[in-house]
Amino acid sequence: MxxxxxxxxxxxxxxxxxxxxxxxxxxxxxxxxxxxxxxxxxxxxxxxxxxxxxxxxxxxxxxxxxxxxxxxxxxxxxxxxxxxxxxxxxxxxxxxxxxxxxxxxxxxxxxxxxxxxxxxxxxxxxxxxxxxxxxxxxxxxxxxxxxxxxxxxxxxxxxxxxxxxxxxxxxxxxxxxxxxxxxxxxxxxxxxxxxxxxxxxxxxxxxxxxxxxxxxxxxxxxxxxxxxxxxxxxxxxxxxxxxxxxSKELDLKVVSPVEDLIHTSGEVVNSRMYERIDSLVKDHVTTLIFTNTRSATERVVNNLINKDPEYYRGDIGAHHSSMSREKRLNVEESLKDGELKVVVTSTSLELGIDIGYIDLVLQLSSPKGVSRAIQRIGRSGHRLADDPKGRVLVMERGDALECTEMMRCAKNNELDRVRIPTNCLDVLSQHIVGMGCNRKWEVEEAYGMVRKSFNFHKLPREDFEKTLRYVAGEYASLEDQKVYGKIWLDTNEEGKRVFGRRGRMTRVIYMTNIGTIPDQSAYRVHTRDGRFVGTLDEEFLDRLTKGDIFIHGGDTYEFRYARGMKVYVDARPDKAPTVPSWFSEMLPLSYDLGTKIGEFNEKLLEMIENGEDPSDWIRDNYFLDEKTVSSIVSYLDEQYRYVETVPTNKKILVEKNFEHDKINLIFHTIFGRKVNDALCRIFADHASEMLGTNVGMVVDDHGFVLILPRSEMSVEKLLQRVLESDLRETLKKAVRKTELMKRRFRHVASRALMILRSYKGKKLSVGRQQMKSHFLLSACEKIDEEFPIVKETYREIIEDYMDIDNAIDVLNDIEDGSREYDVVETEIPSPFAHDLVIQSQSDLLKLDDKKRRLQQLHHRVMKSIEKEDG
Amino acid sequence: MKIFERFEFVGNHPALYDPEQKMLIISDLHLGLESLMADSGMFMPRFQLSEMKDDLSDMLEKKDIERVMVCGDIKHEFSETSHGERKEVEEFLEFLLDSVENISLVKGNHDNYLIYTVRRYPNVSLEEEFVFENTAFIHGHDKREIIGGLDVKYVVMGHEHPALTLTDEIGVKEKIRCFLYGETRGGTKLIVMPAFSSLATGSNVNMIGDNQILSPVLREMVDLGEMEAIGVDREAGLFKFPKLKEMKEAV
Missing domain, CATH: 3.40.50.300 (P-loop containing nucleotide triphosphate hydrolases)
Structure with missing residues (x-):
């Protein structure tokens, strides 16, 4: 090679x-x-x-x-x-x-x-x-x-x-x-x-x-x-x-602000955390603090200034991607010149730019991946060939568990693997237009060139042809092709198929709509009495349903409804949020690290089962302070005492949790959100068919939940159904019925130049793009289920946004017995489930049969009216 | 199931049939929406018209139809008729004229310039309103004096695209287009037709406040909560719902 x-x-x-x-x-x-x-x-x-x-x-x-x-x-x-x-x-x-x-x-x-x-x-x-x-x-x-x-x-x-x-x-x-x-x-x-x-x-x-x-x-x-x-x-x-x-040795430690992360009040945990940050900062010359979200960045800066105004004012800076470029440049310069004691950032200082001398990196909460941890901590100890020094402050027990294994991997340079996307037909469409604008191409030659790229090396001929025909507008009726086609596709006198640019508009379309980053629209948030609150991104809006309470700019609001690009809310200062505000920005835990956490749990479970105290072993093999050691031991111990088991890499725990008229089927699968998202939708689709109802879903890095109406539900039968099905097809079918599909379709259609952001000097608003794109989706499906844009949307969702391949591996392991599962029933969710059940639903899956769905809803309306009358 | 013991449903289509007049009633077709969208940079292939033709053929087989009544918004574009729309309107009219004798088009707020297309067809008439016997057909974008008229007992209109939004215990939402029917404050029997176009989004009459209702007829001449609804879905069929005010209370 x-x-x-x-x-x-x-x-x-x-x-x-x-x-x-x-x-x-x-x-x-x-x-x-x-x-x-x-x-x-x-x-x-x-x-x-x-x-x-x-x-x-x-x-x-x-x-x-x-x-x-x-x-x-x-x-x-x-x-x-x-x-x-x-x-x-x-x-x-x-x-x-x-x-x-x-x-x-x-x-x-x-x-x-x-x-x-x-x-x-x-x-x-x-x-x-x-x-x-x-x-x-x-x-x-x-x-x-x-x-x-x-x-x-x-x-x-x-x-x-x-x-x-x-x-x-x-x-x-x-x-x-x-x-x-x-x-x-x-x-x-x-x-x-x-x-x-x-x-x-x-x-x-x-x-x-x-x-x-x-x-x-x-x-x-x-x-x-x-x-x-x-x-x-x-x-x-x-x-x-x-x-x-x-080439550099890392100096690492996971640090907890308090002895007991679960029974200490949030207020105390918080104030201890700032004390800890404060003392660490004061022990070092220059500290770089990483948070996982932009809003946390601002919060940390404010709290530190309030804590010791004399020390921090003027010597602390924030750096994140929503800040203006000038402000960011200012901070970078002052940092480089050694004028700041602390800079707090989310992801924007992860890459590039030389930032001068830093002797400590503080990471607040899990950075979710080994490579990211190394990258961030590696920002310290730069110039003086010093070894980088990093401290990770954890606030929750799940976080502590995650960081334990992560720091060991970082130390041993055991990296999580990235996945390089392949055969992206939207990107291909864009380039075919670009190629056509430059000159005439023989189809054969173009296909050969495209396959030189690693991302398209295995591109099937059929996909290339379909994409070509799409770009040529051949899906529309003959008379419409001049409107829809961006290239012409023809056979020349030598019998070779050739393509080239069609129409003068095409070049302009290409030049003004190029790129792969979708318009992430900012929705304007207003209270219903007309006060402007700020903006929200659509990814977050997608997670909101009427009545959800969320934090925005430090205040609490209840989501009412969205119209076009406007979101209407009511101020609810007295209510606790039901939706974590960081969700949309949250980085997923990598699958590789997830499985390693599972192995760690396995080792600990074994020790607990043998009646041994694992504290010494953890202390010797991991990089934790005493408080974190005891947090982790008590976390696993409580879980074990409650349900007599702990989820591991080899054994998945399924918890049947009863709540009023619902069952929460909690799957403890520590495989990261991408894999869990795929697993969750596959299970949800089968559960929906078994019970004939809609299913609610919650997904995070450590597991997922199916929310079902109370009924007889056999986990064994559900699993059997799942294992017997075509997993890839099931997932596609499940994805088709969700909001995610509509949004991603718009992104793909926009990259493939089917929806133009900019056309004839006008810009199409995201709201308008979104409003009609679900019609566009069904129109494309009617033309051909394998229509390139539809096909790419599925591929992007199940391969890039989720991780179907590793999800299939997990299920295959269950089938051949190399992974087992346990089912337990609980009235109150087990400790490992707590993070999951407090989250709001990630998505909903509709029952396939529309007629039945509507019958159920109709029945529901009629029943509630009868109740009132009676 | 019939509305006012007279107007019949035709399969699962968003349409009504009046056996007394042998008339098929539909509303809000919004032809040419696709070419308008393509013009603004959203290249949606045309599919509405061919779907509509399938639906109409189905209804022509089921009922004995002499006249087709469209309660406005035959086409989509507000201003000049675009080339794409004109062709679609022609295709639509010619398709129907193969099977029915007369077509009556109520002029909707989207139907400016439609006359230049329609006048070539002697059996097609375009008017602000039609009255046959005791029944008036209007679009509904402005208040027609005819509603209070002495001889008019029934009014059929479009414009609003009414739909119901239903939610289940898990939070799944479902939107279904619907017919609304009831009496105006003046005692005239009123029917609001769902949009025939599958591209038209509906207004959620069971969710929104009265001030968000489009049609001044519904806003000012009717107590909306007293109207009853029948949901219609091409796939799932017809569903009879109670009065809107009761549905609001139930949710």
Whole structure:
């Protein structure tokens, strides 16, 4: 296989011999030695090897890539071969690129120039430029007149540049493509889009360019490398992997604010937590605090200031994605200059940007994944080759349990694996339009090119054909095709099938609707007496039903109804929220980590069953403070004493919990929300058919609940039904009946350019898009159940949003007996179920038979009227 | 089941049949909605008309129909008739004229410029309102004086697209379009037709306040709570519900 790790013998201690003397001088003046990634990357890039460089952020990998490129360009210049065209393309997922580029590219360039002058060497002039969606047209024109040698851009802008009639000519001789922060792209559709863009670029270039990927710690590394380089002649292209991610030792500990997380009042837990944060901050020079949500970020800042105004005021900053760019830049700068003692952030400081000296990272609540934990904690101890130091503060026992295993994995570099999406037909549609706008393509040639991308390598011919026919508008009647079709599809005189652009509007449609991030609309929230409260995102709105109480901006409201883009609420200051406000922002626990927590439980269960006290064993093998040790032991112990078992990786616990006229069927499955979501809907669909009713559902990382009307329900029979069914088909059927399907369909249709966000100079509001998109969905289904946009919606939901593959594995294990299950009946839910049952429903599944559904509802109305009359 | 002992249902369709006049009554077709949407960047393939034709064929087989009455909003676009709509309207009229003698179109608030399409067909008439015997047909977007008229005992209208929203114990919501019927304050018998178009969204007459009701007829001339509802769903059939005020109280 041509994708292989580089072995240690390739490591060097100085810049390669044939680097320009002034480049070497500059580097040696500035840095004492090569950082671990640089020991490999300089040489590899110099030798034009495709490489994936994995190392913690701040280990100098961006600089190493740029420095090698600059050196190549100087060498070219010396030979008089440096022309006015782009030689290197640098793609970064960060939108605010400017700062980073200045630091890693422009500053070094200035420094090198100075050294060259001192050495009396005439250095060739090398230009760089940044091009994003915000670049004004006069600057774009300048780039055309005098193209930069190094072009810095984002994945979305690359998609546009590929279709810029004149500028794309300047890209034909690209030698190097650098993809930065590749780990944040490869597991989503932005990355899928980029992958096809790179193949389109390759098809335009005369020679094969060298691909350099820069990544933080991530697994599976071979696959990510393959994603970077794609395929040629059906084989993966060559790629050398430099993995120096484990080069730093982590100093970690899980910390609880109080001895007893369950019986101490929330108020006390809270105030102890701030005392703990306060003392940790005061013991360190600069602390970076990660919360899991934006609202928590603001809360922590305010509480710390209230606690000790003199100490914190002016020395604390917040940094999250809803803040304006200027405010964020300010905080970044002050942090870098050592002017702040604390910065509180959600996810926005996870990536990129050098943030200076930080000696402690504090994580509040579980970060939900090993890679994310390493990434966040790795933000400390940067500059001084210090080892990173992280403390995780847990507030709930479930959280403590999660972090216990997570910290052990982080320490041992046992990473959770990312999943790279494949065969995304919406992204493909967009690119087919783009390709058609550029030139005429033979269908065969286009299919071959698309399959060079890792994401489309196994794309079935039939899916490609259907997508092509969709883009050509062949689903509409012949006379409508000029309205619906964006390309024409024809057979030429040689009998070959070809396609190209149809109509003048098409190019404009492509350029103004490109991208993969859906319009996440902000709904405006008003009280019913007309006061404006703020905005809500639709994902959160989807979880609300009439009467739900939720927190917004610190106040409590009751949800009444939504009309168009407006949400109406009543202020309810005295009520407790029924919907956790963080839900929509919540990161899912990874499956890999979930199964490890299950293994931990198993070990502990064994000890409890043998009458041993597991405290010592936990203390010796994990990184916890005393309070957390006792929290965890008591958590498992209580669960065991209540139902005589604890859910483990090998044994699923099903709890039949009776409540008034309902049964809550609680499944303790610690597999993370993506797997649990899939399992939940599969079970719900069968339960609905068995009982002939609708089913309510709750899903979280540690399990799921089916809410059923009280009735005879045999878990064994339900499970039997599930195991006998086609799981993938059942899940699709279950998904079809939910709100999720409608929303995701709109996103997919919008990426596939069936619903245009921007058309004829007008913007279509999300509300309008959403209102009619369920009709569009049924219209598409009527045309063909396998209609590309419908097919992709299902795929996105069951493979990306959920995790059908691992869900199927779990069920197969139950079938062959390698995983068991226990059923218990409870009046009060068991301790492990408490987090689940306090949540509101995640979604609802409708009974298949509409007639029966309506009959039941009709009956319900009539019965309640009779009751009143009687 | 009949409304006012006279108007019959036709299968599970959102339509009524008046045997005395051999008349089929439908309302709110909103033809051409798809091409309008395509024009605003939402490329929905056309499917309404072909579905409608299937439904109409079914009804033409079931009943002896001489006249088809449409209570307004034959087409969707407010302003000039777009090309797509005009073609759809023509196709619709020609399809019906193969089987029935007369078509009466009440002019709805969406039906401006419709006359330029309709005048080519001698057996199709377009009016603000029609009165046959003791029964008036209006759209309902403004108050027709005719409602209080001496000879008029029955009024049939459209415009509102009435629907009921029902919720079960778990929280599942279901929307079903419905007929409304009852008496106006002046004692005229009134029927509100559900939309025939499957693309038209309905107003939830059992959930919303009176001030959110579209039609001034229903807002001002009727005590809405006193109206009764019959739900209709092409798949699931007909469901007779009590008065709206009782349903509101029950929820």
């Amino acid at each position: 041509s994708i292989a790790r580089v072995d240690e013998s390739r490591s060097i201690d100085h810049l390669p011999k044939d680097f320009e003397p002034y480049v070497k001088r500059w580097f040696e003046d500035k840095f004492k030695k090569l950082t671990p990634p640089q020991k490999y990357s300089f040489e590899l890039i110099h030798e034009r090897r495709n490489s994936l460089v994995c190392s913690p952020t701040g280990s100098g990998k961006t600089l190493s890539a740029f420095l090698s490129i600059l050196n190549e360009l100087f060498l070219k210049g010396d030979k008089g071969e440096l022309e006015d065209k782009v030689y290197c393309l640098y793609v970064s997922p960060l939108r605010a690129l400017g700062n980073d580029i200045q630091r890693n590219l422009e500053k070094p360039l200035e420094g090198i120039k100075k050294i060259a002058e001192e050495m009396n060497i005439k250095m060739p002039e090398v230009r760089s430029a940044v091009r994003t969606g915000d670049t004004p047209s006069n600057e774009r024109q300048k780039m055309l007149d005098e193209p930069p040698h190094i072009l810095v851009t984002t994945p979305e802008t690359l998609g546009i540049i590929l279709n810029a009639p004149k500028f794309k000519q300047k890209l034909k001789d690209i030698n190097h493509v650098i993809v930065d922060e590749i780990h944040s792209l490869c597991d989503n559709k932005r990355g899928t889009h980029l992958s096809l863009s790179l193949e389109r670029l390759q098809a335009m270039c005369d020679d094969e360019f060298t691909r350099i990927g820069l990544s933080a710690t991530q697994a599976p590394i071979q696959e990510i490398a393959n994603y970077l380089v794609g395929f040629e002649n059906g084989e993966p292209r060559q790629c050398d992997i430099v993995d120096v991610s484990a």
